[in-house]
Amino acid sequence: xxGIGVSAIGDGIRRVNGAPAxxxxxxxxxxxxxxxxxxxxxxxxxxxxxxxxxxxxAASGANYDWMQEFAxxxxxxxxxxxxxxxxxxxxxxxxxxxxxxxxxxxAIVATASLYVLAxxxxxxxxxxxxxxDRAIGAHGFFAACGVFFFRFLRLAVVQWLVYAFLFGYLHxxxxxxxxxxxxxxxxxxxxxxLTRLALYFVFGLLVAAAALVFDYAKIRAVVEDxxxxxxAIGAALGFIRRNxxxxxxxxxxxxxxxxxxxxxxxxxxxxxxxxxxxxWVGFAIGQLYVVGRLWVKLVFWASETALFQSRLAHAGYVAxxxxxxxxxxxxxxxxx
Amino acid sequence: xxxxxxxxxxxxxxxxxxxxxxTGAIEPPRSPRNASYTIRATLDPATRTxxxxxTIVWRNLSARAAxxxxxxxxxxAWRDARSTFMxxxxxxxxxxxxxxxxxxxWGRIDVSSxxxxxxxAGDLTASQRFIAPDDGNEHDRTVLSIPLAHPIEPxxxxxxxxAWIAHVPRTIxxTGAIGHFFFIAQxxxxxxxxxxxxxxxxxxxxxxxxxxxxxxxxxxLTVPTGWPLGATGVEREKRDNGNGTTTHRYHQDDxxxxxxxxxxxxxxxxxxxxxxxxxxxxxRLLLQPEHxxxxxxxxxxxxxxxxxxxxxxxxxxYGHITIVDPAWQSGAGGMEYPxxxxxxxxxxxxxxxxxxxGVTVHEAGHQFWYxxxxxxxxxxxxxDEGFNTFSTARAVSQVFDPNYLAVRYFGGFVPWVFRDVRIxxxxxxxxxxxxxxxxxxxxxSTPSFRYFPATGxxxxxxxxxxxxxxxxxxxxxxxxxxxxxxxxxxxxFKHPQPDDFFRTASAVAGSDLTWFFDQAHRSSNVFDYGIxxxxxxxxxxxxxxxxxxxxxxEAVFPVxxxxxxxxxxxxxxxxxxxxxWTKYVYERxxxxxxxxxxPNRVLxxxxxxxxxxxxxxxxxxxxxxxxxxxWLVWLEDCLLSxxxxx
Numbered sequence: 010x011x012g013i014g015v016s017a018i019g020d021g022i023r024r025v026n027g028a029p030a031x032x033x034x035x036x037x038x039x040x041x042x043x044x045x046x047x048x049x050x051x052x053x054x055x056x057x058x059x060x061x062x063x064x065x066x067a068a069s070g071a072n073y074d075w076m077q078e079f080a081x082x083x084x085x086x087x088x089x090x091x092x093x094x095x096x097x098x099x100x101x102x103x104x105x106x107x108x109x110x111x112x113x114x115x116a117i118v119a120t121a122s123l124y125v126l127a128x129x130x131x132x133x134x135x136x137x138x139x140x141x142d143r144a145i146g147a148h149g150f151f152a153a154c155g156v157f158f159f160r161f162l163r164l165a166v167v168q169w170l171v172y173a174f175l176f177g178y179l180h181x182x183x184x185x186x187x188x189x190x191x192x193x194x195x196x197x198x199x200x201x202x203l204t205r206l207a208l209y210f211v212f213g214l215l216v217a218a219a220a221l222v223f224d225y226a227k228i229r230a231v232v233e234d235x236x237x238x239x240x241a242i243g244a245a246l247g248f249i250r251r252n253x254x255x256x257x258x259x260x261x262x263x264x265x266x267x268x269x270x271x272x273x274x275x276x277x278x279x280x281x282x283x284x285x286x287x288x289w290v291g292f293a294i295g296q297l298y299v300v301g302r303l304w305v306k307l308v309f310w311a312s313e314t315a316l317f318q319s320r321l322a323h324a325g326y327v328a329x330x331x332x333x334x335x336x337x338x339x340x341x342x343x344x345x
Numbered sequence: 346x347x348x349x350x351x352x353x354x355x356x357x358x359x360x361x362x363x364x365x366x367x368t369g370a371i372e373p374p375r376s377p378r379n380a381s382y383t384i385r386a387t388l389d390p391a392t393r394t395x396x397x398x399x400t401i402v403w404r405n406l407s408a409r410a411a412x413x414x415x416x417x418x419x420x421x422a423w424r425d426a427r428s429t430f431m432x433x434x435x436x437x438x439x440x441x442x443x444x445x446x447x448x449x450x451w452g453r454i455d456v457s458s459x460x461x462x463x464x465x466a467g468d469l470t471a472s473q474r475f476i477a478p479d480d481g482n483e484h485d486r487t488v489l490s491i492p493l494a495h496p497i498e499p500x501x502x503x504x505x506x507x508a509w510i511a512h513v514p515r516t517i518x519x520t521g522a523i524g525h526f527f528f529i530a531q532x533x534x535x536x537x538x539x540x541x542x543x544x545x546x547x548x549x550x551x552x553x554x555x556x557x558x559x560x561x562x563x564x565x566l567t568v569p570t571g572w573p574l575g576a577t578g579v580e581r582e583k584r585d586n587g588n589g590t591t592t593h594r595y596h597q598d599d600x601x602x603x604x605x606x607x608x609x610x611x612x613x614x615x616x617x618x619x620x621x622x623x624x625x626x627x628x629r630l631l632l633q634p635e636h637x638x639x640x641x642x643x644x645x646x647x648x649x650x651x652x653x654x655x656x657x658x659x660x661x662x663y664g665h666i667t668i669v670d671p672a673w674q675s676g677a678g679g680m681e682y683p684x685x686x687x688x689x690x691x692x693x694x695x696x697x698x699x700x701x702x703g704v705t706v707h708e709a710g711h712q713f714w715y716x717x718x719x720x721x722x723x724x725x726x727x728x729d730e731g732f733n734t735f736s737t738a739r740a741v742s743q744v745f746d747p748n749y750l751a752v753r754y755f756g757g758f759v760p761w762v763f764r765d766v767r768i769x770x771x772x773x774x775x776x777x778x779x780x781x782x783x784x785x786x787x788x789x790s791t792p793s794f795r796y797f798p799a800t801g802x803x804x805x806x807x808x809x810x811x812x813x814x815x816x817x818x819x820x821x822x823x824x825x826x827x828x829x830x831x832x833x834x835x836x837x838f839k840h841p842q843p844d845d846f847f848r849t850a851s852a853v854a855g856s857d858l859t860w861f862f863d864q865a866h867r868s869s870n871v872f873d874y875g876i877x878x879x880x881x882x883x884x885x886x887x888x889x890x891x892x893x894x895x896x897x898x899e900a901v902f903p904v905x906x907x908x909x910x911x912x913x914x915x916x917x918x919x920x921x922x923x924x925x926w927t928k929y930v931y932e933r934x935x936x937x938x939x940x941x942x943x944p945n946r947v948l949x950x951x952x953x954x955x956x957x958x959x960x961x962x963x964x965x966x967x968x969x970x971x972x973x974x975x976w977l978v979w980l981e982d983c984l985l986s987x988x989x990x991x
Contacts, residue, residue, distance in 0.1 A: 043980040051973035058965035060879070062939060062958035067968035071765040073750065077778040078955050090976055092766045093752055099979035101761050105754035107986040117980070121987040128991040165991075172990055184756075189443045196524040196672035198692040199635045202758045209755070220990065281765035281975075284967040288974060295978030302985045 014258040017319060021259075021312025024139045025304060031135055031150075035303050038131070040296070042124045046086055046116060053087050054079065068284035071095065086116045096278035100271060100298075108209055110180045129165050132310075133157025136231040139311040140318065140327045149331050153231070156329070160230055164223065164238040171219050179215070183208050221260050222246060228314050232321075234328040248317060259316050263309045270301040366627045366664030369579035369596040375662060376559030376599040376838035379404040380536050387567040387590070388529075388607065393449075393513040393522055399533055400462075401505045406558075408541045410496035414461075414505065415476070415546035416489040419531035422549040423452040423514045427484035429477070430518070433551035437798035452514025452521060456507060456534060459491060463504035466494060479548045479794060487549040489534065507534050519680040519687065520604075525572075526672035530604035530682060531555065538721075538840065547723040550794040552801040554722035557601040559838055567592045568607045575631045575667045576605035577683050597663070599838060600683035601719055606669050610634055616644040623655040627665040635692050636670055639701060643668050643688055646705035649744040654713045654736060657826055658833040661712060668705065679704045681711030691753075695762050698751040699741055707737040717837045725843055726793035726801075731809020732829070738774025738810060746770075771949055775814050780807035781952045790843070790867040811949045812865040815902075818947040820854055828853040864900045865950065873898035874922065874942045875956030881937035890937040895926040898952070907944040910935040917944075937961060 025032065057079050058064040066072040076092060083090065093102040106113065113121075137153035138145055145153070188208055192201045225245035226238065235241045249256045278298070279291030318326060365371050386397035405411055422430035460468045475486045497503050511532060514521040520530040537546025538558050545556060565582075568574055570591040578597025585591050595605070611631040618626040630643050647668055651661050667685040671677035678689025686708035690701035710733045714720075720728035741748070750766035753759060768774070783800035789808055796804060817825045832841070832849040843866070851858045864870060878893040894906050906918040912935035920927050920942075931937070939960035943951065951957065 039981050039984060040977075042984055043977050046980060047973045047977035050976055051969045054972055055965045055969035057955065058963075058968055059956075060959045060961070060963040060965065061955045062941065062960050063955045064964040064968040065960075068964045068971060071763075072968075073766045074769070074772050074777070075955055077772075078781070078953060081778060081781055089979075090972070092750055092763050094972075094976045094979040095763055095765055098752065098761050098763055099975075099982055101754045101759070102752075102979065103983045103986050105759075106983075107989075109756060113983070117983065120980075121984050124984045125987055125991055128988050132991060168990065185443070192674070193444060194524050196526050196674055197633070197635055198673035198758070201673065202692065202756075205756045205758065216990075282971070284964070284971040288971045292974045292978070295975070295981075299978065299981045299985070302982070306985070306988065 014255040014262070014316065017255070017259050017312045017316035018262050018308075020315035020319075021139075021263075021308045021310075024142055024311040024315065025307045027142070028138055028144075031138060032300065032304055032307060035128075035131065035135075035307070036296070036300050038127055039124070039299060039303065042120055042127070046120055050086055050090060053083070054090070057082070070283070071281035086114050088114060089117065096280050097275045100274060100278070104271075108213070109184070110176060129161045130154050130158045132161050132227055133231060135307065136227055136310055136314060137327065137329075139307075139314045140228070140232050140325070141331070142325050145331055153329075157227075157231060160236060160238055161227065164226060164230070164241065167238065167242065168219075168223050171223075172216075175212070175216055175219065180212060183212055217260060217264070221249060221256060224260075224310065224313050225249060225256070225317065228310070228317050231329075232314070232317060232327055248320070252316070252320060255316055256313075259312050260309075263305065263312060266308060267302070267305045270298070270305055274298040274301070365579075365598075365662065366625070367579060368581065369598060369663075369665075371598040371662060374599060376601075377404070377406055378560050378599065379406050380558035380601075381560035382533070382535075382562050382564070382603065384533055384562070384564040384603070385567075386533070386564070388513075388527065388569075390522075390525065390527065390569060395511045395513060395529070395532065396509075397511065397533060398506070398508040401507070401536060402502065402560075403505065403536055403558075404502045405497050405499050405539055407539045408499050409539070409543065410498045411493065411501075411503075411539055411544075412496045413493055413544075414491045414503070415537040415544040416456075416491070416507075416534045417531070417537060417546060417549070417555075418454045418456070418487055418489050418534055419549045419555075420452045420454040420511055420514065420520075421486035423517055424486060425451065425484070427482075428487065428549070429480055429482045429485045430487070430549045430551050432482070433798045437551060439799070446515065450515035452512055452517070454509055454511040454532070454534070456489065456509045458506075458508045459534075460506045461491075461493070461503060462506055463502070464495065464497075477548055478544075478546065479550070482548070485548050488537075488546050509534055516674075516676040519677045521675075521677075523672060523675045525610065526606075526608040526675050526677075528604070528606045528669070528671060528675060528677035528687065530602075530680070533603075535602075545721065545723075547794055550723070550798075552796055552798045553726050553794045555602065556719075556721040556723050556840075559599055559601045559719065561596075561598050562600055562603045563594070563596045564603055564605070565592050565594045566605055566607075569609070572607045572609045573611040573613050573631060574605060574607040575611075575629065575669055575685060577603040577667075577685050579665055597684060599662075600716070602683050604682035604685055606631065606671075606677075606685075606687075608672065610672070612637060612640075614640045614644075616640075618648050618651045620652055620655065623651065623660050624662065624664060626651055626661055626663070628668060629665065630668045630670065632670045633672055633690075635673075636690050636694075636701075639670075639690055639694060642694075642701055643670065643690075643705055645744070646688075646702040647709045649702075649740050650706045650709035650712075653740040653743055654710055657736070657739075658713055658830050659717070659837060662717075663712075666709065666712065668709070670701070679708060681708045681715055683716050684712070686711060691760070693758065693760050695751060695760055697747070697749050697764070698760065698762055699745050699748045699768070700751070702745050702748075703737065703741055706740050707733060710736050710740070713833065718833055719838065719840050721840060721842075723794050724792040726805045727789055727809040728841065728843065728846065730806045732813065734806045734810040735775065735813040738770045738814070741774060742770035771814060771946070775810035775949060776803070776807035777811060777949065777952075779803040780811055780950075784808070784871045784952055785869045788867060788869040789865070808865070808950070812861075815865075815947060815949045816850075816861075818945065818949065824854055861902075864902070868900065870899035871952050872900040872902055872948055872950040873953050873956075874902075874904050874948070874951060875953065876940050876942055876959040877926065879937060879940045879959040879961060881961060883936075884932070887932050887934055888936045890931040890933060892929045892931075892937075892940045893926060894920060894929070894940075894942050896922055896924070897956070900950075902948050902950075904943045904948060905945070906940065906942050908940045909938045911938050 063075040134150040134154035226241040229244045230241040282291045384399040422428045576595040578595040582594035614630040669687045688705040714733040715729035750763045751760045783803040786800035787796045877895040881890040908916045941958040
């Protein structure tokens with residue numbers, strides 16, 4: 010990866026840590042995105058438990074009997090309420106679902122879609138903030154969000170097409186057709202697992218490659234104030250081609266950071282726990298993990314931005330001037 | 346003293362004389378031995394073909410003359426997609442095979458000749474015809490009928506010579522081949538059971554198993570040299586043919602089926618079961634190399650079975666048992682055959698989770714329920730599967746407790762153990778969840794092969810286990826144990842009917858239990874009692890407490906109702922449970938705290954235990970907050986997975 014790549018990681022971490030409001034903001038966004046569904050689930054769980062003594066054991070630990078009884082009558086998001094939500098199982102469940110293409114209930118897909126839309130909106134502001142590497146204020150941040158939102162929506166159309174191909178077609182072919190075919194006569198589980206791992210690796214590489222291109226497309230769009238997203242994608246490809254080792258190295262290092270965060274959570278993830286203070290401690294640990302994941306996501310963008318800018322004449326270059334928030338007509342009236 | 350010596354001498358001499366572990370011989374005979382098979386078969390692994398011939402010596406034990414002979418040809422169930430087995434599989438709604446079965450992966454069995462040599466009737470090959478006694482499916486070829494010119498009268502015998510060629514399917518219904526792994530079951534032309542009502546020779550169905558008479562099996566199997574082989578019985582001879590093949594001759598008395606397996610990959614391990622009062626059993630394990638470290642787990646589970654089933658029901662008499670660890674993706678796991686069974690494990694098998702122990706105990710347990718007590722699995726599968734599911738859960742809880750929930754991720758390969766979720770014998774072991782989902786799908790008394798294919802298992806396995814465990818909690822284990830051991834002793838090496846068990850249960854329990862079996866067995870009604878309301882309000886210097894208990898389900902069972910008051914007072918009521926609801930009113934100095942119907946959870950068949958209690962200090966919201974908070978973290982993590990693509 011070279012010294013530049015390493016310094017880009019360090020630089021990216023510094024830039025993210027220097028903008029804690031962004032981290033807090035995206036954490037609040039994530040929490041807020043999940044809260045309505047969690048509240049709805051809470052109502053369902055409370056209704057099912059009612060005044061039953063089953064709630065006592067459910068509150069003090071894991072009441073598997075009740076969980077199964079609830080699951081048998083659940084619909085919508087309720088069907089996702091299983092023991093797999095406990096501790097690190099939740100992470101495995103989602104990672105596995107992501108890589109295996111497991112379908113989720115429509116309410117979760119809808120929420121995730123809105124959440125993704127919010128990220129598309131915020132992406133311009135976040136990259137702009139990291140690119141400038143200095144505070145731009147809320148108005149500057151949201152102005153950048155607004156400026157790039159529709160450009161990134163156009164980029165999202167391309168992203169959607171690519172990911173739809175990868176997850177909708179290629180994944181189905183790899184794991185629904187190719188994998189069963191090549192393991193058809195295999196009767197050693199270890200061999201089949203290694204085969205599946207290899208396919209995960211291939212598929213993961215393709216997804217990572219797409220993500221890498223789209224990341225740099227966003228970065229070049231922001232830093233160079235590009236309006237054509239196809240042009241930004243082309244420019245991103247050009248940058249990655251010219252700086253393949255560093256770009257891939259930075260991406261891999263960031264992925265490693267993701268692994269570290271997940272690994273640390275695996276060691277400290279709370280179990281079923283009780284319903285008193287332990288519940289809130291467990292919740293706080295869970296939120297720390299979420300913050301860790303978000304931090305890694307931001308470091309991805311920040312370090313990639315740093316890497317791109319390190320190839321320019323001077324770091325911190327952003328073509329577009331910092332937007333100035335217009336005074337309100339009332340302020341103008343007072344001034345005059 | 347002298348008598349004691351005599352008993353000791355007899356007990357020592359009997360095993361020496363029979364030596365079942367070494368010869369497969371059992372003296373004196375434990376069964377009628379009215380359907381004995383001498384089989385010679387050769388496996389060609391390259392073409393996946395078995396060429397076989399057999400001599401059947403059959404005796405008519407029924408009160409009616411046999412005007413024809415009826416044979417099962419099970420492998421014809423996979424001749425094409427039009428068989429009853431395949432049609433029922435499709436009806437069951439399981440996922441289609443992926444990739445679809447190639448033409449050379451279907452199976453079949455073709456009888457090339459059949460002759461009645463005693464009484465001599467000559468070659469009957471031309472007279473063979475397929476019948477479909479269960480559904481009239483003209484495309485089903487799993488039952489072969491041979492009309493007889495001269496009926497075989499009650500008590501009469503017949504000797505039949507049959508030659509056949511079979512194509513081994515890619516593994517399906519726990520038989521067939523994948524790679525070099527061969528598990529061969531239900532593979533030879535096999536006589537049905539002639540009863541007073543006529544032949545009991547059902548077609549092969551998707552949801553049920555088998556039924557056959559007991560006999561002596563002497564089977565010579567020719568397979569590639571160097572391939573370890575396991576089979577029902579004991580290997581009496583092994584002859585290298587000098588042409589790259591070896592012939593293994595196996596023998597076993599008093600069994601009703603014969604299965605075998607061979608693969609060049611098997612590791613062979615042996616161990617021995619010993620017990621103070623039960624006969625020793627030589628255990629032979631054919632293990633997949635990738636499970637090399639799991640041999641002891643298989644042996645421990647088999648030991649637990651032989652010990653507890655032996656102590657509870659009766660001794661395992663064969664002296665040897667073969668445990669087969671099937672190849673991955675073979676679909677051969679979890680199946681029972683006389684003196685041999687398939688377990689089933691995973692490459693990653695964490696401690697604290699009963700894989701492979703659970704399935705090993707279950708299939709070893711079938712040596713007792715199926716192997717020795719030979720019920721008709723076509724019609725009353727619950728008699729072995731249900732009894733055995735109940736017994737499995739009970740045995741597992743004796744030895745492998747605690748054990749925990751494990752969920753497998755990433756294509757089902759990577760297990761994660763949830764140490765907070767302990768598996769309970771009563772509900773998880775007896776599989777309440779599965780039963781709850783399909784509780785009303787069929788009355789258990791419906792012949793098993795007529796159950797709806799997708800849901801029959803929950804009625805067969807789970808419902809029986811739940812009602813047996815209900816009986817245990819209601820009558821006490823000593824009583825239930827005597828019921829089951831009495832039934833076992835009376836019906837070992839015979840073919841019991843459901844009423845034989847029900848009669849035994851009532852007789853041993855000392856009361857008529859028909860009302861219970863009418864509901865649990867002969868009906869699809871569900872049991873569901875609950876506390877509908879609990880109020881406790883001040884009335885002067887006392888509290889007036891009202892408890893409304895409701896029968897939500899159609900089935901009836903007497904239940905206790907326990908009301909607890911804040912001062913520690915308790916009131917227990919006995920409700921016959923017949924009306925739709927009842928009310929209890931108390932005038933007490935203290936306010937009520939909680940009310941429970943069936944507080945000891947005797948009625949494990951109750952499908953909604955959550956409504957069995959009501960408290961005036963509910964924790965529902967706290968619990969809901971806790972769990973929704975955990976779920977929220979899961980959801981946030983899920984959202985982050987999506988956001989990774991932005």
